[in-house]
Amino acid sequence: MVCNDDGIFAPGIEALTSVMQELGDVLVVAPDSPQSGMGHAITINSTLRVHRISHSDRLTQYSCSGTPVDCIKMAVSKLSERPIALIVSGINHGSNSSINVIYSGTMSAAVEGCIEGIPSIGFSLCNYSYDADFSSCLSYVKRIAELVLKNGLPEGICLNVNIPSIHISKIQGVRVSRQAKAFWDEELDERTDPRGGKYYWLTGIFKNMDDGIDTDEWALANNFISLVPIQIDITAHHTIESLKMWDFSIPDNT
Protein backbone atom coordinates (compact mmCIF):
# COMPACT_ATOMS: atom_id res chain seq x y z
CA MET A 1 0.00 0.00 0.00
CA VAL A 2 1.31 3.42 -1.00
CA CYS A 3 0.56 6.81 0.59
CA ASN A 4 2.20 10.25 0.75
CA ASP A 5 1.59 13.79 1.96
CA ASP A 6 2.26 15.76 -1.23
CA GLY A 7 -1.01 14.50 -2.74
CA ILE A 8 -1.90 11.74 -5.16
CA PHE A 9 -0.75 13.65 -8.24
CA ALA A 10 2.79 14.40 -7.01
CA PRO A 11 5.67 12.93 -9.06
CA GLY A 12 7.16 11.38 -5.90
CA ILE A 13 4.23 9.02 -5.32
CA GLU A 14 4.16 8.10 -8.99
CA ALA A 15 7.81 7.04 -8.79
CA LEU A 16 7.21 5.07 -5.58
CA THR A 17 4.14 3.34 -7.03
CA SER A 18 6.07 2.25 -10.12
CA VAL A 19 8.78 0.63 -7.97
CA MET A 20 6.25 -1.12 -5.73
CA GLN A 21 4.54 -2.61 -8.78
CA GLU A 22 7.77 -4.55 -9.37
CA LEU A 23 7.25 -6.17 -5.95
CA GLY A 24 3.51 -6.98 -5.96
CA ASP A 25 -0.04 -5.71 -6.25
CA VAL A 26 -0.39 -2.10 -5.20
CA LEU A 27 -3.15 -0.14 -3.47
CA VAL A 28 -2.63 3.63 -3.48
CA VAL A 29 -4.63 5.77 -1.04
CA ALA A 30 -3.32 9.32 -0.92
CA PRO A 31 -4.61 12.82 -0.13
CA ASP A 32 -6.46 14.63 -2.90
CA SER A 33 -4.42 17.78 -2.17
CA PRO A 34 -1.00 18.55 -0.66
CA GLN A 35 -0.82 17.88 3.10
CA SER A 36 2.77 18.79 3.93
CA GLY A 37 3.37 19.60 7.59
CA MET A 38 0.19 17.88 8.69
CA GLY A 39 2.06 15.77 11.27
CA HIS A 40 -0.08 13.06 12.81
CA ALA A 41 -3.34 14.96 12.24
CA ILE A 42 -6.57 13.01 11.87
CA THR A 43 -10.00 14.20 10.75
CA ILE A 44 -12.49 13.89 13.58
CA ASN A 45 -14.56 17.07 13.35
CA SER A 46 -15.51 16.69 9.69
CA THR A 47 -16.22 13.94 7.21
CA LEU A 48 -14.04 12.02 4.77
CA ARG A 49 -14.62 11.32 1.09
CA VAL A 50 -12.80 8.83 -1.13
CA HIS A 51 -12.72 8.72 -4.92
CA ARG A 52 -11.51 5.75 -6.96
CA ILE A 53 -9.17 6.99 -9.66
CA SER A 54 -8.13 3.72 -11.30
CA HIS A 55 -8.67 0.01 -10.84
CA SER A 56 -6.97 -3.04 -12.28
CA ASP A 57 -5.75 -6.42 -11.06
CA ARG A 58 -2.35 -5.05 -10.15
CA LEU A 59 -3.00 -1.41 -9.24
CA THR A 60 -5.92 0.39 -7.59
CA GLN A 61 -5.74 4.08 -6.72
CA TYR A 62 -7.95 6.16 -4.43
CA SER A 63 -7.77 9.82 -3.50
CA CYS A 64 -9.00 10.80 -0.04
CA SER A 65 -10.14 14.18 1.27
CA GLY A 66 -8.29 13.68 4.58
CA THR A 67 -4.78 13.71 5.98
CA PRO A 68 -2.05 11.11 5.33
CA VAL A 69 -2.99 9.33 8.59
CA ASP A 70 -6.65 9.27 7.52
CA CYS A 71 -5.54 7.63 4.26
CA ILE A 72 -3.83 4.79 6.16
CA LYS A 73 -6.87 4.25 8.39
CA MET A 74 -9.13 4.26 5.33
CA ALA A 75 -6.90 1.78 3.46
CA VAL A 76 -6.52 -0.64 6.37
CA SER A 77 -10.09 -0.68 7.61
CA LYS A 78 -12.13 -0.04 4.45
CA LEU A 79 -10.41 -0.11 1.06
CA SER A 80 -7.99 -3.04 1.15
CA GLU A 81 -9.54 -6.33 0.17
CA ARG A 82 -6.76 -8.39 1.76
CA PRO A 83 -4.08 -8.00 4.45
CA ILE A 84 -1.48 -5.35 3.60
CA ALA A 85 2.10 -6.72 3.49
CA LEU A 86 3.90 -3.36 3.43
CA ILE A 87 3.07 0.32 3.73
CA VAL A 88 5.36 2.80 1.98
CA SER A 89 4.90 6.57 2.16
CA GLY A 90 6.44 9.15 -0.16
CA ILE A 91 8.61 9.70 -1.96
CA ASN A 92 8.43 13.03 -0.16
CA HIS A 93 9.52 16.14 -2.02
CA GLY A 94 12.01 17.35 0.63
CA SER A 95 13.91 16.08 3.64
CA ASN A 96 12.28 14.48 6.69
CA SER A 97 15.53 13.97 8.55
CA SER A 98 16.20 14.83 12.21
CA ILE A 99 13.43 16.84 13.93
CA ASN A 100 11.43 17.08 10.66
CA VAL A 101 10.21 13.54 11.34
CA ILE A 102 7.82 15.01 13.93
CA TYR A 103 6.19 17.52 11.54
CA SER A 104 6.06 15.23 8.53
CA GLY A 105 2.81 13.92 7.12
CA THR A 106 4.82 11.39 5.10
CA MET A 107 6.36 9.91 8.22
CA SER A 108 3.09 10.08 10.16
CA ALA A 109 1.53 7.83 7.52
CA ALA A 110 4.36 5.33 8.14
CA VAL A 111 3.96 5.69 11.92
CA GLU A 112 0.21 5.05 11.59
CA GLY A 113 0.95 1.92 9.54
CA CYS A 114 3.25 0.80 12.35
CA ILE A 115 0.53 1.44 14.95
CA GLU A 116 -1.73 -0.77 12.84
CA GLY A 117 0.90 -3.53 13.03
CA ILE A 118 2.03 -3.37 9.38
CA PRO A 119 5.72 -3.04 8.34
CA SER A 120 6.03 0.61 7.23
CA ILE A 121 8.63 2.85 5.62
CA GLY A 122 8.68 6.58 4.82
CA PHE A 123 10.90 7.69 1.93
CA SER A 124 12.01 11.28 1.32
CA LEU A 125 14.27 12.85 -1.29
CA CYS A 126 16.21 15.91 -0.13
CA ASN A 127 14.90 18.06 -2.95
CA TYR A 128 11.83 20.26 -2.47
CA SER A 129 11.18 20.98 -6.15
CA TYR A 130 8.09 19.57 -7.84
CA ASP A 131 10.09 18.19 -10.77
CA ALA A 132 12.89 16.64 -8.71
CA ASP A 133 14.62 13.63 -10.32
CA PHE A 134 13.38 10.57 -8.43
CA SER A 135 14.79 8.02 -10.89
CA SER A 136 18.25 8.04 -9.38
CA CYS A 137 17.20 6.62 -6.01
CA LEU A 138 14.66 4.00 -7.09
CA SER A 139 16.98 1.00 -6.98
CA TYR A 140 17.71 1.76 -3.31
CA VAL A 141 14.01 2.30 -2.55
CA LYS A 142 13.28 -1.11 -4.05
CA ARG A 143 16.14 -2.77 -2.15
CA ILE A 144 15.03 -1.37 1.22
CA ALA A 145 11.41 -2.38 0.59
CA GLU A 146 12.55 -5.90 -0.39
CA LEU A 147 14.59 -6.22 2.82
CA VAL A 148 11.64 -5.14 4.98
CA LEU A 149 9.33 -7.59 3.18
CA LYS A 150 11.92 -10.36 3.75
CA ASN A 151 13.05 -9.55 7.32
CA GLY A 152 10.03 -7.75 8.75
CA LEU A 153 10.48 -5.04 11.37
CA PRO A 154 10.35 -5.32 15.18
CA GLU A 155 6.96 -4.51 16.77
CA GLY A 156 6.38 -0.78 17.15
CA ILE A 157 9.25 0.20 14.81
CA CYS A 158 9.09 1.80 11.34
CA LEU A 159 11.78 3.28 9.11
CA ASN A 160 12.53 6.88 8.15
CA VAL A 161 14.61 6.83 4.95
CA ASN A 162 16.09 10.06 3.56
CA ILE A 163 17.91 10.16 0.26
CA PRO A 164 20.43 12.80 -0.83
CA SER A 165 19.53 14.56 -4.07
CA ILE A 166 22.55 13.38 -6.06
CA HIS A 167 23.22 11.03 -8.96
CA ILE A 168 23.09 7.34 -8.00
CA SER A 169 26.77 6.93 -8.93
CA LYS A 170 27.66 9.30 -6.07
CA ILE A 171 25.50 7.58 -3.41
CA GLN A 172 27.85 5.92 -0.89
CA GLY A 173 25.24 3.39 0.33
CA VAL A 174 22.70 3.16 3.15
CA ARG A 175 23.74 4.24 6.67
CA VAL A 176 21.63 3.21 9.67
CA SER A 177 21.55 6.37 11.78
CA ARG A 178 19.92 8.16 14.70
CA GLN A 179 17.80 11.31 14.50
CA ALA A 180 20.13 14.35 14.80
CA LYS A 181 19.40 16.96 17.48
CA ALA A 182 18.17 19.91 15.46
CA PHE A 183 15.41 22.50 15.43
CA TRP A 184 13.90 25.23 13.29
CA ASP A 185 14.72 28.76 14.35
CA GLU A 186 11.37 30.30 13.43
CA GLU A 187 10.87 33.56 11.72
CA LEU A 188 7.34 34.79 11.24
CA ASP A 189 7.28 36.82 8.05
CA GLU A 190 4.82 39.63 8.89
CA ARG A 191 2.85 41.18 6.02
CA THR A 192 -0.07 43.55 5.58
CA ASP A 193 -3.17 42.64 3.58
CA PRO A 194 -4.96 45.11 1.23
CA ARG A 195 -7.31 46.08 4.09
CA GLY A 196 -4.47 46.86 6.51
CA GLY A 197 -4.69 43.64 8.54
CA LYS A 198 -1.54 41.84 9.61
CA TYR A 199 -0.89 38.25 8.66
CA TYR A 200 2.10 35.90 8.93
CA TRP A 201 3.92 33.23 6.95
CA LEU A 202 5.64 30.60 9.04
CA THR A 203 9.26 30.30 7.96
CA GLY A 204 12.56 29.54 9.62
CA ILE A 205 16.16 28.44 9.44
CA PHE A 206 17.14 24.83 10.11
CA LYS A 207 19.71 24.53 12.90
CA ASN A 208 21.60 21.26 13.33
CA MET A 209 23.04 21.19 16.88
CA ASP A 210 24.54 17.72 16.58
CA ASP A 211 27.99 16.91 15.15
CA GLY A 212 27.72 13.16 15.77
CA ILE A 213 28.83 10.99 12.85
CA ASP A 214 26.06 8.51 13.72
CA THR A 215 23.27 10.97 12.82
CA ASP A 216 21.03 11.17 9.77
CA GLU A 217 22.28 14.68 9.01
CA TRP A 218 25.89 13.43 8.88
CA ALA A 219 24.89 10.59 6.57
CA LEU A 220 23.11 12.89 4.13
CA ALA A 221 25.91 15.47 4.17
CA ASN A 222 28.33 12.67 3.27
CA ASN A 223 26.28 11.30 0.35
CA PHE A 224 24.75 8.36 2.22
CA ILE A 225 21.09 7.42 2.31
CA SER A 226 20.07 7.72 5.99
CA LEU A 227 17.85 5.05 7.52
CA VAL A 228 16.54 5.80 11.04
CA PRO A 229 14.42 3.28 12.96
CA ILE A 230 11.52 5.18 14.59
CA GLN A 231 9.50 3.98 17.57
CA ILE A 232 5.87 4.63 18.47
CA ASP A 233 6.55 4.32 22.20
CA ILE A 234 7.82 7.85 22.88
CA THR A 235 8.17 7.35 26.65
CA ALA A 236 11.52 8.63 27.96
CA HIS A 237 12.05 5.40 29.92
CA HIS A 238 15.45 6.49 31.28
CA THR A 239 13.93 9.43 33.16
CA ILE A 240 11.16 7.53 34.96
CA GLU A 241 13.23 6.58 38.03
CA SER A 242 14.45 10.13 38.66
CA LEU A 243 10.94 11.59 38.25
CA LYS A 244 9.66 9.11 40.84
CA MET A 245 11.82 10.95 43.41
CA TRP A 246 9.72 14.11 43.07
CA ASP A 247 7.29 14.84 45.91
CA PHE A 248 3.93 15.22 44.16
CA SER A 249 1.87 15.41 47.35
CA ILE A 250 -0.41 18.39 47.76
CA PRO A 251 0.51 20.72 50.63
CA ASP A 252 -2.24 20.87 53.27
CA ASN A 253 -2.90 24.59 52.78
CA THR A 254 -4.13 24.30 49.19
Place this chain on the structure above:
Amino acid sequence: MVCNDDGIFAPGIEALTSVMQELGDVLVVAPDSPQSGMGHAITINSTLRVHRISHSDRLTQYSCSGTPVDCIKMAVSKLSERPIALIVSGINHGSNSSINVIYSGTMSAAVEGCIEGIPSIGFSLCNYSYDADFSSCLSYVKRIAELVLKNGLPEGICLNVNIPSIHISKIQGVRVSRQAKAFWDEELDERTDPRGGKYYWLTGIFKNMDDGIDTDEWALANNFISLVPIQIDITAHHTIESLKMWDFSIPDNT
Protein backbone atom coordinates in the same frame (compact mmCIF):
# COMPACT_ATOMS: atom_id res chain seq x y z
CA MET B 1 2.60 30.47 28.56
CA VAL B 2 -0.67 28.58 28.11
CA CYS B 3 -1.96 26.81 24.97
CA ASN B 4 -4.45 24.06 24.16
CA ASP B 5 -6.14 22.33 21.25
CA ASP B 6 -9.81 22.71 22.18
CA GLY B 7 -9.66 26.44 21.36
CA ILE B 8 -9.25 29.57 23.43
CA PHE B 9 -12.86 29.60 24.66
CA ALA B 10 -12.84 26.06 26.09
CA PRO B 11 -13.43 25.71 29.85
CA GLY B 12 -10.27 23.59 30.18
CA ILE B 13 -7.92 26.40 29.17
CA GLU B 14 -9.77 28.84 31.38
CA ALA B 15 -9.18 26.56 34.37
CA LEU B 16 -5.49 26.11 33.47
CA THR B 17 -4.99 29.85 33.00
CA SER B 18 -6.48 30.58 36.41
CA VAL B 19 -4.06 28.17 38.11
CA MET B 20 -1.04 29.53 36.23
CA GLN B 21 -1.93 33.07 37.34
CA GLU B 22 -1.20 31.89 40.90
CA LEU B 23 2.38 31.12 39.76
CA GLY B 24 3.25 34.17 37.65
CA ASP B 25 2.43 36.35 34.66
CA VAL B 26 0.58 34.47 31.94
CA LEU B 27 0.58 34.68 28.15
CA VAL B 28 -2.20 32.69 26.47
CA VAL B 29 -1.89 31.88 22.75
CA ALA B 30 -4.48 29.35 21.67
CA PRO B 31 -6.36 28.33 18.52
CA ASP B 32 -9.43 30.39 17.61
CA SER B 33 -11.39 27.17 16.96
CA PRO B 34 -11.19 23.54 18.16
CA GLN B 35 -8.12 21.66 16.82
CA SER B 36 -8.51 18.23 18.39
CA GLY B 37 -6.63 15.48 16.60
CA MET B 38 -4.35 17.93 14.81
CA GLY B 39 -1.21 16.11 16.00
CA HIS B 40 1.99 17.99 15.24
CA ALA B 41 0.49 19.80 12.24
CA ILE B 42 1.93 23.19 11.25
CA THR B 43 0.58 25.75 8.79
CA ILE B 44 2.95 26.14 5.85
CA ASN B 45 0.66 26.39 2.83
CA SER B 46 -1.50 29.22 4.16
CA THR B 47 -1.13 32.26 6.37
CA LEU B 48 -1.61 32.83 10.09
CA ARG B 49 -3.59 35.55 11.85
CA VAL B 50 -3.47 36.51 15.52
CA HIS B 51 -6.00 38.55 17.48
CA ARG B 52 -5.35 40.06 20.92
CA ILE B 53 -8.32 39.30 23.16
CA SER B 54 -7.16 40.83 26.44
CA HIS B 55 -4.11 42.60 27.85
CA SER B 56 -3.03 43.46 31.37
CA ASP B 57 0.16 43.38 33.44
CA ARG B 58 -0.52 39.84 34.58
CA LEU B 59 -2.47 38.24 31.74
CA THR B 60 -2.39 38.68 27.96
CA GLN B 61 -4.49 36.49 25.66
CA TYR B 62 -4.23 35.95 21.91
CA SER B 63 -6.24 33.74 19.61
CA CYS B 64 -4.48 32.33 16.55
CA SER B 65 -5.92 30.97 13.29
CA GLY B 66 -3.43 28.07 13.24
CA THR B 67 -2.78 24.76 14.94
CA PRO B 68 -1.59 24.27 18.54
CA VAL B 69 2.01 23.95 17.28
CA ASP B 70 1.62 27.20 15.31
CA CYS B 71 0.49 28.87 18.57
CA ILE B 72 3.71 27.82 20.33
CA LYS B 73 5.88 29.06 17.45
CA MET B 74 3.95 32.34 17.39
CA ALA B 75 4.27 32.80 21.17
CA VAL B 76 7.98 31.99 21.33
CA SER B 77 9.17 33.91 18.30
CA LYS B 78 6.71 36.81 18.09
CA LEU B 79 4.27 37.46 20.93
CA SER B 80 6.23 36.91 24.15
CA GLU B 81 8.09 39.99 25.34
CA ARG B 82 10.43 37.99 27.60
CA PRO B 83 11.77 34.43 27.91
CA ILE B 84 9.06 31.89 28.69
CA ALA B 85 9.68 29.96 31.95
CA LEU B 86 7.07 27.25 31.40
CA ILE B 87 4.68 26.10 28.69
CA VAL B 88 1.49 24.32 29.77
CA SER B 89 -1.06 22.93 27.33
CA GLY B 90 -4.65 21.96 28.12
CA ILE B 91 -6.47 21.14 30.17
CA ASN B 92 -7.63 18.87 27.39
CA HIS B 93 -11.25 17.73 27.34
CA GLY B 94 -10.51 14.00 27.10
CA SER B 95 -7.67 11.53 27.63
CA ASN B 96 -4.29 11.75 25.92
CA SER B 97 -2.91 8.61 27.52
CA SER B 98 -1.07 5.78 25.74
CA ILE B 99 -1.12 5.98 21.91
CA ASN B 100 -3.37 9.08 21.99
CA VAL B 101 -0.25 11.13 22.74
CA ILE B 102 0.68 10.82 19.06
CA TYR B 103 -2.64 12.21 17.73
CA SER B 104 -3.06 14.92 20.34
CA GLY B 105 -2.80 18.60 19.50
CA THR B 106 -2.52 19.32 23.23
CA MET B 107 0.57 17.14 23.57
CA SER B 108 2.05 18.38 20.29
CA ALA B 109 1.99 21.92 21.73
CA ALA B 110 3.98 20.62 24.72
CA VAL B 111 6.35 18.70 22.42
CA GLU B 112 6.90 21.86 20.35
CA GLY B 113 7.69 23.80 23.55
CA CYS B 114 10.23 21.10 24.37
CA ILE B 115 11.79 21.36 20.89
CA GLU B 116 12.13 25.11 21.55
CA GLY B 117 14.02 24.29 24.78
CA ILE B 118 11.31 25.38 27.24
CA PRO B 119 10.04 23.13 30.09
CA SER B 120 6.62 21.95 28.88
CA ILE B 121 3.67 19.97 30.23
CA GLY B 122 0.44 18.77 28.64
CA PHE B 123 -2.55 18.25 30.96
CA SER B 124 -5.65 16.23 30.07
CA LEU B 125 -8.77 15.33 32.04
CA CYS B 126 -10.34 11.97 31.16
CA ASN B 127 -13.71 13.52 30.45
CA TYR B 128 -14.72 14.54 26.92
CA SER B 129 -17.71 16.68 27.87
CA TYR B 130 -17.57 20.43 27.34
CA ASP B 131 -18.78 21.17 30.87
CA ALA B 132 -16.47 18.71 32.65
CA ASP B 133 -15.55 19.64 36.23
CA PHE B 134 -11.93 20.83 36.12
CA SER B 135 -11.91 22.22 39.66
CA SER B 136 -11.18 18.89 41.30
CA CYS B 137 -7.75 18.46 39.72
CA LEU B 138 -6.37 22.00 39.90
CA SER B 139 -4.32 21.56 43.08
CA TYR B 140 -2.43 18.72 41.37
CA VAL B 141 -1.99 20.73 38.18
CA LYS B 142 -0.49 23.55 40.23
CA ARG B 143 1.78 21.17 42.18
CA ILE B 144 3.18 19.54 39.03
CA ALA B 145 3.78 22.94 37.41
CA GLU B 146 5.56 24.17 40.56
CA LEU B 147 7.81 21.09 40.58
CA VAL B 148 8.77 21.58 36.92
CA LEU B 149 9.50 25.27 37.54
CA LYS B 150 11.67 24.30 40.53
CA ASN B 151 13.44 21.19 39.15
CA GLY B 152 13.39 21.83 35.42
CA LEU B 153 13.19 18.92 32.98
CA PRO B 154 16.01 17.07 31.17
CA GLU B 155 16.80 18.31 27.65
CA GLY B 156 14.41 16.93 25.05
CA ILE B 157 11.86 15.69 27.63
CA CYS B 158 8.34 17.00 28.32
CA LEU B 159 5.50 15.63 30.45
CA ASN B 160 2.18 14.05 29.49
CA VAL B 161 -0.16 14.31 32.51
CA ASN B 162 -3.56 12.60 32.45
CA ILE B 163 -6.07 13.03 35.25
CA PRO B 164 -8.93 10.65 36.07
CA SER B 165 -12.34 12.29 36.07
CA ILE B 166 -13.11 11.69 39.75
CA HIS B 167 -13.46 13.81 42.89
CA ILE B 168 -10.11 14.97 44.33
CA SER B 169 -10.76 13.01 47.52
CA LYS B 170 -10.60 9.79 45.48
CA ILE B 171 -7.35 10.64 43.64
CA GLN B 172 -4.60 8.29 44.91
CA GLY B 173 -1.73 10.60 43.92
CA VAL B 174 0.59 11.00 40.91
CA ARG B 175 2.14 7.90 39.34
CA VAL B 176 5.12 8.23 36.98
CA SER B 177 4.29 5.79 34.19
CA ARG B 178 5.14 4.62 30.71
CA GLN B 179 2.90 4.89 27.63
CA ALA B 180 0.72 1.76 27.44
CA LYS B 181 0.73 -0.29 24.23
CA ALA B 182 -2.68 0.40 22.76
CA PHE B 183 -4.35 1.29 19.47
CA TRP B 184 -7.67 2.36 18.00
CA ASP B 185 -9.57 -0.31 16.14
CA GLU B 186 -11.02 1.92 13.45
CA GLU B 187 -14.51 1.82 12.15
CA LEU B 188 -15.42 4.08 9.28
CA ASP B 189 -19.06 5.00 9.69
CA GLU B 190 -20.33 5.09 6.08
CA ARG B 191 -23.24 7.41 5.27
CA THR B 192 -25.00 8.72 2.18
CA ASP B 193 -25.47 12.43 1.50
CA PRO B 194 -28.73 13.90 0.08
CA ARG B 195 -27.26 13.64 -3.44
CA GLY B 196 -26.39 9.94 -3.08
CA GLY B 197 -22.65 10.40 -2.48
CA LYS B 198 -20.88 8.33 0.15
CA TYR B 199 -19.00 9.92 3.03
CA TYR B 200 -17.35 8.63 6.21
CA TRP B 201 -16.96 9.55 9.87
CA LEU B 202 -13.76 8.30 11.46
CA THR B 203 -14.59 6.43 14.65
CA GLY B 204 -13.19 3.47 16.53
CA ILE B 205 -12.83 1.45 19.69
CA PHE B 206 -9.85 1.93 21.99
CA LYS B 207 -7.91 -1.31 22.55
CA ASN B 208 -5.42 -1.49 25.41
CA MET B 209 -3.04 -4.42 24.71
CA ASP B 210 -0.88 -3.84 27.77
CA ASP B 211 -1.55 -5.20 31.26
CA GLY B 212 1.61 -3.72 32.81
CA ILE B 213 1.06 -2.01 36.18
CA ASP B 214 3.69 0.59 35.20
CA THR B 215 1.53 2.02 32.39
CA ASP B 216 -0.52 5.21 32.23
CA GLU B 217 -3.67 3.18 31.55
CA TRP B 218 -3.16 1.19 34.75
CA ALA B 219 -2.60 4.38 36.75
CA LEU B 220 -5.80 5.99 35.44
CA ALA B 221 -7.88 2.84 35.96
CA ASN B 222 -6.67 2.78 39.58
CA ASN B 223 -7.52 6.43 40.31
CA PHE B 224 -3.98 7.79 39.96
CA ILE B 225 -2.93 10.80 37.90
CA SER B 226 -0.53 9.41 35.27
CA LEU B 227 2.64 11.33 34.44
CA VAL B 228 4.61 10.05 31.43
CA PRO B 229 7.93 11.63 30.39
CA ILE B 230 7.93 12.02 26.60
CA GLN B 231 11.01 12.39 24.39
CA ILE B 232 11.46 14.25 21.12
CA ASP B 233 14.18 11.86 19.95
CA ILE B 234 12.01 9.06 18.58
CA THR B 235 14.91 6.98 17.26
CA ALA B 236 14.61 3.31 18.25
CA HIS B 237 18.25 3.24 19.40
CA HIS B 238 18.09 -0.40 20.50
CA THR B 239 17.40 -1.60 16.95
CA ILE B 240 20.25 0.25 15.21
CA GLU B 241 22.85 -2.50 15.64
CA SER B 242 20.62 -5.25 14.26
CA LEU B 243 19.57 -3.12 11.26
CA LYS B 244 23.26 -2.54 10.46
CA MET B 245 23.51 -6.29 9.71
CA TRP B 246 21.17 -5.94 6.72
CA ASP B 247 22.79 -6.03 3.26
CA PHE B 248 21.61 -2.83 1.61
CA SER B 249 23.83 -3.15 -1.45
CA ILE B 250 22.16 -3.01 -4.85
CA PRO B 251 22.36 -6.24 -6.88
CA ASP B 252 24.30 -5.71 -10.11
CA ASN B 253 21.40 -6.61 -12.36
CA THR B 254 19.18 -3.65 -11.38
